Amino acid sequence: MREEFLHKLCCPQDKSDLELEVFVRDTESSIIEGMLTCPECERFYPIVQGVPIMTPDEYRQRKLEEPILKKWGLRLNDSSKKFELLEEG
Numbered sequence: 001m002r003e004e005f006l007h008k009l010c011c012p013q014d015k016s017d018l019e020l021e022v023f024v025r026d027t028e029s030s031i032i033e034g035m036l037t038c039p040e041c042e043r044f045y046p047i048v049q050g051v052p053i054m055t056p057d058e059y060r061q062r063k064l065e066e067p068i069l070k071k072w073g074l075r076l077n078d079s080s081k082k083f084e085l086l087e088e089g
């Protein structure tokens with residue numbers, strides 16, 4: 001997924017512009033793994049194998065996302081109903 005395209009995505013919940021954090025790029029500087037975060041509602045949307053996961057909360061599964069987050073050293077906020085990351089430190 002090209003970075004230019006990712007910058008055009010907005011939060012499905014409130015249409016805010018998302019902040020992009022890149023973890024893995026391929027040789028053509030496409031983004032393979034990363035994180036889109038909404039500054040408005042604080043939801044996160046992971047980018048896995050080049051695909052941003054932007055499904056609504058009700059169709060997302062914490063169990064499926066936890067291993068991905070763990071790999072990136074991040075954790076899901078279990079006390080939040082929405083998909084929010086736990087602030088570390």
Ligand SMILES: [Zn+2]
Pocket residue numbers: 011012013014015016038039040041042043
């Ligand atoms: Zn949002």
